[in-house]
Amino acid sequence: MADFIKHPVVELPDRKPEPVFGPDELVFSEDEKAQVKTWISRYPTADGAIMRGLWLAQEKFGFLPPEVIQLVADEIGIPYANAYGVATFYTQYFKEKKGTYVLDVCTCFSCQLCGGFDMLHYLEEKLGVHKGETTPDGDFTIQEAECLGACGSAPMLQITNGPFVHNLTEEKIDALVDALREGQMPAFTSVTLPQDEDELGGNRRTDVSATDTYSVRPVSETVR
Amino acid sequence: MAKVTIDNQTFEFEGQEKLLQFCLDHGVDLPHFCYHPSMSAPANCRQCLVEVGMPQMNRETGQPNMDEDGNTVIQFMPKLQTSCSMQMSDGMVVKTHCSSETVKRAQKDTLEFLLINHPLDCPICDQAGHCPLQNQAYKHGPEGSRFEFEKVHKPKHIDLGPRVVLDGERCINCTRCIRFTREVSKSDQLTIIERGVKNYPMTPPGVEFDEPYSMNVIDICPVGALTSKDHRFKARIWEMSKTASISAVGAKGSNCDYWVKDNLILKVTPRTNMDVNEYWLADEERADYKRFNEDRPTSPTVSGADVSWDMAWKAAADCLKEVDGNRVLFLGSAYATVEDNYLLSRLAEAVGSSAPVYLPHVENGHGDDWLRTDDRTPNAQGCERLGIHAVSADDLKARLTSGEVDLLYVMEDDPVASGACSVADLEGIKVVLHHYNTTNATLPAADVALPAATAVETVGTYVNIDGHAQRLRPAKAIAGVNRTLSMEIGKCRADRHGTPFDKWYTESNLVNCHPGWVTIPSIAAELGTEMTYKGPKAIMEEVTASVLAFKGATYDAMGEMGVRLTEAGVTA
Numbered sequence: 185m186a187d188f189i190k191h192p193v194v195e196l197p198d199r200k201p202e203p204v205f206g207p208d209e210l211v212f213s214e215d216e217k218a219q220v221k222t223w224i225s226r227y228p229t230a231d232g233a234i235m236r237g238l239w240l241a242q243e244k245f246g247f248l249p250p251e252v253i254q255l256v257a258d259e260i261g262i263p264y265a266n267a268y269g270v271a272t273f274y275t276q277y278f279k280e281k282k283g284t285y286v287l288d289v290c291t292c293f294s295c296q297l298c299g300g301f302d303m304l305h306y307l308e309e310k311l312g313v314h315k316g317e318t319t320p321d322g323d324f325t326i327q328e329a330e331c332l333g334a335c336g337s338a339p340m341l342q343i344t345n346g347p348f349v350h351n352l353t354e355e356k357i358d359a360l361v362d363a364l365r366e367g368q369m370p371a372f373t374s375v376t377l378p379q380d381e382d383e384l385g386g387n388r389r390t391d392v393s394a395t396d397t398y399s400v401r402p403v404s405e406t407v408r
Numbered sequence: 409m410a411k412v413t414i415d416n417q418t419f420e421f422e423g424q425e426k427l428l429q430f431c432l433d434h435g436v437d438l439p440h441f442c443y444h445p446s447m448s449a450p451a452n453c454r455q456c457l458v459e460v461g462m463p464q465m466n467r468e469t470g471q472p473n474m475d476e477d478g479n480t481v482i483q484f485m486p487k488l489q490t491s492c493s494m495q496m497s498d499g500m501v502v503k504t505h506c507s508s509e510t511v512k513r514a515q516k517d518t519l520e521f522l523l524i525n526h527p528l529d530c531p532i533c534d535q536a537g538h539c540p541l542q543n544q545a546y547k548h549g550p551e552g553s554r555f556e557f558e559k560v561h562k563p564k565h566i567d568l569g570p571r572v573v574l575d576g577e578r579c580i581n582c583t584r585c586i587r588f589t590r591e592v593s594k595s596d597q598l599t600i601i602e603r604g605v606k607n608y609p610m611t612p613p614g615v616e617f618d619e620p621y622s623m624n625v626i627d628i629c630p631v632g633a634l635t636s637k638d639h640r641f642k643a644r645i646w647e648m649s650k651t652a653s654i655s656a657v658g659a660k661g662s663n664c665d666y667w668v669k670d671n672l673i674l675k676v677t678p679r680t681n682m683d684v685n686e687y688w689l690a691d692e693e694r695a696d697y698k699r700f701n702e703d704r705p706t707s708p709t710v711s712g713a714d715v716s717w718d719m720a721w722k723a724a725a726d727c728l729k730e731v732d733g734n735r736v737l738f739l740g741s742a743y744a745t746v747e748d749n750y751l752l753s754r755l756a757e758a759v760g761s762s763a764p765v766y767l768p769h770v771e772n773g774h775g776d777d778w779l780r781t782d783d784r785t786p787n788a789q790g791c792e793r794l795g796i797h798a799v800s801a802d803d804l805k806a807r808l809t810s811g812e813v814d815l816l817y818v819m820e821d822d823p824v825a826s827g828a829c830s831v832a833d834l835e836g837i838k839v840v841l842h843h844y845n846t847t848n849a850t851l852p853a854a855d856v857a858l859p860a861a862t863a864v865e866t867v868g869t870y871v872n873i874d875g876h877a878q879r880l881r882p883a884k885a886i887a888g889v890n891r892t893l894s895m896e897i898g899k900c901r902a903d904r905h906g907t908p909f910d911k912w913y914t915e916s917n918l919v920n921c922h923p924g925w926v927t928i929p930s931i932a933a934e935l936g937t938e939m940t941y942k943g944p945k946a947i948m949e950e951v952t953a954s955v956l957a958f959k960g961a962t963y964d965a966m967g968e969m970g971v972r973l974t975e976a977g978v979t980a
Contacts, residue, residue, distance in 0.1 A: 194576075196563040199613055250613040263596030265589075268612035272601040 204249045204281075212259055216240060220259050231262045234270050238277055247278040275329075276345045283318040283325035285364050288342040289352075291328050294335035299404035303339045303352045304328060310361065323365065337375045347372050410498035415507040427491040427502065428456050436504055439515055439544045441522075441630040442582035443492040446687055447591050451490035453522070453582050455544070457514045459503040460489045472499075488514050505548065512548070519549035525560045525605060526631070527577050528553070535632030537645040541580065560605045568598075568610075569617030571637050571691060572626060576608035579633035585609055585625035592688070595619040609633075620780060623691045627677055636675070638695070643669045651883035651898030652679055652968055654870060655693040656743070656863035658775075659783035661872030662689050663969075666697075666864050666883035668898070671917040673697040673864055673884060681969050684876055690779045700884070703845040704919040705859035717922065717930075724840045724856045725934030731814040731838070733760025737807065740764035740796040741820040742785030743844075744860075745868025745880060746958070747947040748924030749787075749794050751939065752819050755928055758937040764819075765799035766791045767826055781873055786863065790871035793957035793973070801828040808833050818842065819924060820860050824849040842924060859921035861886055866923035867896065867944040869966065871973060877961045878970030887918040952977070 212220070219240065223233040237256040238248060245252050248271055257267035271277045278286070289307060291300040304315065307326055311319050318325040334340045337350035347370050349360055360370065409420040412427075414436055421430060429445060431438045441453035461484035463472040473481040482501045488511065491502070505512045523545060530536045562576030581600060586609055589598045597617050601610045611617050626634045648667040655662040655676065662685035667675040676697050678689035708720035715723070728736065738756040740749045752764050768788060775782040788798070801823075807813055808829050815838045816823075823829050825848070834853040841854035844862050851857055863870075864883040871877045881896045897903075906913055922930075925947055929939040941947045945963045952958045959977025971978045 194561045194563050196566055197613075199611070201613055253612070263590070264615070265596050265599040265612050269599030269601055273603045 201250060203251045205245065205251055209245075210251060210255050212244075212255070216244070217259065224260060230260050231266060233260050234262060234267055235274075238267070238271055242277060247281050249279070275327075281318075282344075284323050284344075286325045286327060286344045288327045288329035288332065288345075289315075290330070290332045290334070290338070290340055290342075292331035292335075294331075295338040295340060297404055298338040299352070300339040302405050303341070303354075303357065306354050307341075307357055307361075310357065324361075334375065343369065349373070350375055410496075412496050412498075412500045412502065414502045415504055421496060425496050427458070427460070427494040427496050427500075429492075430496060431491060431502075431504070436506070438491055438504055439548050440492060441540060441544075441580060442584060444584055444587070444628055444687075447584070447587040449490075449492040450583060450587070451493040453580065454490065454518045455515060455522075456491045457488040457518070458491045458494075458505075458511055459508050460485050460491075460494060461501045461503075462497070463499045463501075515548045516550050519545050520553070522580050523549070523553060524555045525577070526580060527559065533578065533632040534635050534640050535578075535629075539632060540630040562606065562608050566610075567637070568634075569619075569622055571623050571695075572617055573635050573637050573640060574609065575633050575635070578631050579608045580631055581607055581609075582630055583609075584628045584630065585634060588625050588628060589619070593619055593621040593624070595621075597622075598625075620690055620692065620776065621688060621778075623694050624678070624688050627689075628687075636694075639675045643667075643674050646901055648674060649883075649898040649900030649903060651864075651881050651896075653864065653881045653883055654786070654878045654970075655689065655696075656786045656870070656880075657693045657696045657784070658690070658779070659781040659786060659788060659873035660685065660779050661786055661870055661876060661878050661970075662693055662779055663878070664689055664693065666898070668884045668900070670914045671884045671919075673700045683969065683972070684872065684874075684878070685779055688779060692780065699845060700862050700864045701917070703847045705843065705846050705857070705921065707920055708859060709854075709857045711855055720856060720858055721927070721930040722934050724858065724931045727815055727838050727840055727856060728759050728817075728931070728935060734762065735812065735814040736761040737813045737816050738762075738764035739804075739816065739818045739821055739823065740766040740791055740794075741818075741842075742766050742768065742783075742788040742791050743863075744820040744842075744924055745787065745866060745870060745944070746790040746794065746877075746951060747868045747944045748819065748866075748928065749791055749796055750947060750951050750955075751925060751928040751932075752817075753794060753796065754939060755817075755932055755937070758932060758935065758939075764796050765804075766796050767801065767804065767821055767823060767828060768798040769826060783873060786872070787870040789873060789875060790869065790877075793871060794951075794955060801826060804828040805833065808837065813837055815840070818850060818854075820844065822848045822850050824853065842927065858927050859919070860927070861919075861921050861923035865919070865921065866925075868923075868925070869948055869961070875973045876970050877958070877966055877973050879963060879966045879968075885918060886922070887920040 220233060220237055223236045224230050227233055237260050241252050241256045242248055253267050253271050254264050257264045287307065289300060289304040291304055308314055311324050311326065313319050313326060315326050315328045332342055334348055334350060339352045340348050340350045341352060342348050349370060350373055409422060412419050412421055414431060419434055428438055428440060428443055438456050440456040443449050443456060461482040464481040464483040466473050475481050503511060505515055530542055536542060564575050564577055566574045568574045583600060586598045586600060589595045597611050597615055597619060598609050600607050623636060626636050648669045650665045650667055653664060653666055655664045663679040663681040665677050665679050666673050676694045678685060678687055680687050707714040708717055710720060710723040736759055738752055738761055740752050756764050769784045770782050771784055772782055774780060804823060805828055817840045819842045824831055831853045839854045840856045841850055842858045842860040843851060844860055863880055865886050866880060867882055868880045869877055870880060883898060885897060902912060925944050932939040948963055952961050956976055957973060961971055961973060961978055965971050965978060
């Protein structure tokens, strides 16, 4: 107990971090400014545009250190504190520098039962880093994610807030890592529900050729 | 008029009132945390849930449906509603925890959820004893906790700014502090960071929570998450006595409570007065209390030597007798009360001097059109209304150096520190000085120095910048005056239930000083002028009768909230 009091469990995040970007880099182009203006005009008050604005900044700068959040807040014309609160609420906004590809492996209930942790641990061993860490070459960051809404094709992962990779297997992860190292981002994959498989040739969607449907669901090794 | 039925009792109402505020105004004690009358209602604590229903209308006839007994059928909303955000409408029927088991259960369960991650270490928490969460957990909460796992940990003892400390774990995320900085003080320095169970209020990186009103978040925090860096762990709430008085820092006269333990002021908190300061108090008014405790004089002095009060009064009277009345300059004070300034005018009249003047203490650019004012004195308006007018420092210096003054009588001010003169200028001039602190720079030049009671030790009246006349009450006792016999002093448990023989009874820190309404009549008596009053209340009665600008401003009329004065006194 005494030890706990001396060493609090949760450290306060750095409240005065060194800026990553200099004042020369911290500017929006005229096009980006115009874009932000159109977003602002879509909402009754300017703060509606904050999420779009942060997204734009993340695409431009790669991640959102405090000075970038401040830039977005100033551009939209809302208090810095509000923008910072929004940015910290969403895990999809990266507050620190990540690898080129951020692999969010889902370990929520469905994925966990179907082997989400197996996949996470395999990926950790393969890349030699733990979850939350970035590989030394700066290519990959592994993260453990909560439900990403693709329980039908569990286990799954998401690449840098973008495409999902469904029905993960170890072979699939090997292929994925190799492809990403060569700079090939997997395409969007459509998934159907099992009960739909008999109709419309297994898929209600128009992009049937892009579907990837398993009829046998994988089961976690730990459950097995 | 529109009607609403709350717990089978019917009330009439007008306008667009919110249900929670209406209940609180009408004596229905609904528990709540996040709601504050001066801010928006986000309805995020879920503690004020009630059952709300409306009469069931017949679609064909447009009339309310009746049951077999002829009563209106009430259609209740399927879920409980947060009363803080519920707009009242005609015919609404409300069931609170007083009449509904569902509501009672909901409030109990909400508290159980709030307490899951809230540390249950009330005995070491600074808020214990005046904690809404603690009180409501006792009144409405569950018996014990079913949560047997490790609680979520968050950062603790964070210095949000120079005056406010945050304990992240105690926070229940009511967002009152965030809404205060967004909607009231408009500094926008706080936000809730992170999400889910991990969230807590914080400043964004690189920002200090440093604004002139930051400490108000400590008062509105419903738990012990935000505490004052200055006051935390100094005293328990029940060890202190609380006296309703007014702040003596600026000309706004913000209403406040002074908290006293062992005859020391330990804390100043706002007192609600919608005509003056609403619910708030500026940080400078809270930080100012140390001058009431420290550097206080121990005894009256004549030519630097400690003497008894009788000798000091005699010495002051001798000074006044020795010189010609029109060669005496009386300096009133915007720090002193209306009563004391009035008595000084009477003393000046009695010795044949011209009316007193006072030194204004104005700091241009300090004010902000809210609670902070350019004028750094509490009673300049009161002086003006008494016919005591401001004299600039230069004019005062000119008069003192011209040789036309033989005696300077200074009441509760410091002409040397305010730059009106130097100690050298006062050579050859006799000085009688009423002073608060030993740091008074005029003190070395004073022939007779009389320790004066400060704003927290006296009874009196201040008139604020808007002409609002308000009463000062003594928060702490002075030497020679029994606390419990002292007029209108706030009582603590020891005052009410203790005796001077209790081991915790203390007479330490009693300052040997007298208020102006004791000192000036005593000097006048030595001069042979009769100035007998039964205390400041009687003085104020005479002021209201003789000065038109104070007509009607008696102690009874002022009460706790004060009265607004016009040129012709109280008119409304």
